[in-house]
Amino acid sequence: MILTVTLNTALDITYRVPVLEPHATHRVTEVIERPGGKGVNVARVLAALGHEVTVTGFTGGATGRTVQDGLTAVPHLVDALVPVEGPTRRTIALVDDRTGDTTQLNEPGPTITPAEWSAFQEAYEDLLASASAVALCGSLPPGVPVGAYAGLVRAARAAAVPVLLDTSGEPLRRGVAARPDLVKPNADELAELTGSHEPLRATQDTRRRGARAVVASLGTEGLLAVTPEGRWRATPPARLHGNPTGAGDSAVAGLLSALTEQLPWPDRLSRAVALSAATVLSRVAGEFDRRTYEELVEQVTVTQEASAA
Amino acid sequence: MILTVTLNTALDITYRVPVLEPHATHRVTEVIERPGGKGVNVARVLAALGHEVTVTGFTGGATGRTVQDGLTAVPHLVDALVPVEGPTRRTIALVDDRTGDTTQLNEPGPTITPAEWSAFQEAYEDLLASASAVALCGSLPPGVPVGAYAGLVRAARAAAVPVLLDTSGEPLRRGVAARPDLVKPNADELAELTGSHEPLRATQDTRRRGARAVVASLGTEGLLAVTPEGRWRATPPARLHGNPTGAGDSAVAGLLSALTEQLPWPDRLSRAVALSAATVLSRVAGEFDRRTYEELVEQVTVTQEASAA
Structure with a gap:
């Protein structure tokens, strides 16, 4: 199976409103909910392509249960989320029907305790044993050390499992230094990592920083x-x-x-x-x-x- | 006990953001959740005053479970919400830290089936038997007939339980005609009901329409x-x-x-x-x-x- 890691899983909620007016009261005309977070989205696409895929990361509270219920409904997808005390975050995409524009509201996510982070690392290493590849995706919730992805990259390499990293900022910088097989930054992430706004130069620099291959979007x-x-x-x-x-x-x-x-x-x-x-x-x-x-x-x-x- | 009815219960969520900018992405800095809907708010105040209070209305889905967990924590308050298939709605109060202004997003609520509405009416009549007073509060969720409050007012009067109605629009108009003991409209609700923007005249007119007493806020x-x-x-x-x-x-x-x-x-x-x-x-x-x-x-x-x- 392919393993995807989403440390900051989310319940993604989309609201449609006729017009968004700050400081007014709005009746939401449509509510759509689905499991979210980058690694969960990656897993859903992989499952739709027919791959066997396992999702790990954290789940907690009523929102976490809703996320897990949503994952259960997806064929080819196995839920291996690790339970935590704090509730899984919500993200709200607020779509203005008049303009089609979206205003995004992202909760920060639960604070992960050191014991929860240790429990995750153990579960991850167990899952690597049967993984053909692993994707590490998205932001870190509060409490997870900024070098988290670097450690997860090293564990994948030690298990000889190809590892793809898709994150940003300092977690990306440290993760790249741990020599992942592949990173997929966008232009902003490349510029933040390397200081260069010239994509080819920045992509080449990202390889020099440790990534075996770089696919810039x-x-x-x-x-x-x-x-x-x-x-x-x-x-x-x-x-x-x-x-x-x-x-x-x-x-x-x-x-x-x-x-x-x-x-x-x-x-x-x-x-x-x-x-x-x-x-x-x-x-x-x-x-x-x-x-x-x-x-x-x-x-x-x-x-x-x-x-x- | 005092009975409060909230047909459109809610999970009230408050988000703080540094500045609300339409079409931008916001990191929410604070998330507060609590059980909501007008009758639930009334019940919480009554319980804080030391009254024994029972809350009824509808509850469904993960949001309904979170509402019920919140009610369990309140001393003097008994949860007698009736389960339904659809999920309890969320309301989001989005507070802009710079201005202190609030933008409100209200989900419409679950659609109540005829069978669920019948089950509620039975539960309500059973609860009336031990109620010293009843408050009927707030908007109607989709599927509940517009004359719902009129029927609930009549049932309370038949059981000789004093009944207070606090709603608006057509449900208020029909509810008032069923002769509740007390209604508590605000100036806008009075004007909508009577066509008069003169509070004393509108309040007197509301009595003529059927309310035994009117307290206008x-x-x-x-x-x-x-x-x-x-x-x-x-x-x-x-x-x-x-x-x-x-x-x-x-x-x-x-x-x-x-x-x-x-x-x-x-x-x-x-x-x-x-x-x-x-x-x-x-x-x-x-x-x-x-x-x-x-x-x-x-x-x-x-x-x-x-x-x-």
Whole structure:
């Protein structure tokens, strides 16, 4: 199975309101709830592709139970979340029907105690024993040490399980130094990590900092991959209009999916770009349409670049 | 015991954000949850005054379980909520720390099926048998007939239990026609019901429409009571600055509390005004400070007006 780690799981709630007016009272016209957090989103896409996937991270309180109920409903997905005392956070995406714009409200998440963090690390090492790959995704909840991902990367490498890291800020900086097989930063995360706003330079620098391969997601320009096997750019067939929510998580799922099938880089990148594009084009935020994906995957342009990475 | 009915119970959530900016992403800095809905708020104040109080209405889903867990923690309060399939709604009060202003987001609530509505009516009639008074409070969830309060008022009168109605719009109009002992509209609700923006005229008209007594809450001007026993105005000692959330519910609790103690109207109104004022002055929205209440209750001015109601 593929293992995804979401230390800051969430109950993602979407509210629609006719018009958002600060300081007014609004009647919410539509409420949608689903399990969230980056690793959970990655797992859902992997499961939809037919992979056996296990979700770990933390769960607590009534919101945690709702998240777990939601996961139980997903075929091919196993819930291995570790119970904690504090309640799982909610995130609220508040969609203004007039403009289509979204205002986001994110709870901080429960404070994880040292004992809970230890319990998680044990559960994680047990799960690694049967994992073909692992993705470490998203922000850290309060109480988890900032070097958490570095430790989880090292444990995966010690278990010889390919490890992908998708986070930001100091957890990314420390995680990269622990030599993960793959990181998937976006342009902002690259700039924050390296100080460079030039994507190729920043991507190359990220490899020098420890990542074996780097796939940078550059929005509408697609992906830039700098790897020991070479350098590629992969771009979607046309400029996409839609909701980018979850597009990065779908790209991570595509990379992992193709990695566990031992496909070469161009196929990995095609899959990641097509899944990402199918997510942007989906009517429901964070979902993807299987047929759209299958059409798009044939239309992605992957170009190898001349200079070695 | 005193019975309070909240057909549209809620999990009230308060979020603090440094500044609310539409279309931006916000990290919520503080999350407070508590059981809500007008009748639940009334019950909490009654319980704090030492009354035995029973809460009924509907509860469903994970949010309903959280509401019930919160009620269990309140001394003198018994949870007699009726289970339904749909989840109890959330309300979100989004407080902007810079301005102190609140943006309110209210979920619509679960759709109640005809079978669930019948089950509630049976439970309600059973509870009436041991009630010394009943308060019917707040909006109706989807699926509950618009004449619901009229039926509940009639059932209370048939059981010879004094009944207070605190709602708005068409449910208020129909409920008033069923001849409740007391209604407690605010200025907006009075105007909507009667078409008159002149409080005394609108209050008198509300009596003519069926209410035995009417206590109109007129914000900073206090209460106007038009009753078969006479007409009074009750005003707080000074202009109050604070958060009016829950002030109306505290006034309802004061009226019910004094009614069950068979106090005369001036004492009922003093208690209602002082509880309402103590709620406005409280640091925590919807709570009240017992000592502030005890000081204020001595300082409320109650004036009987000349003309008979």
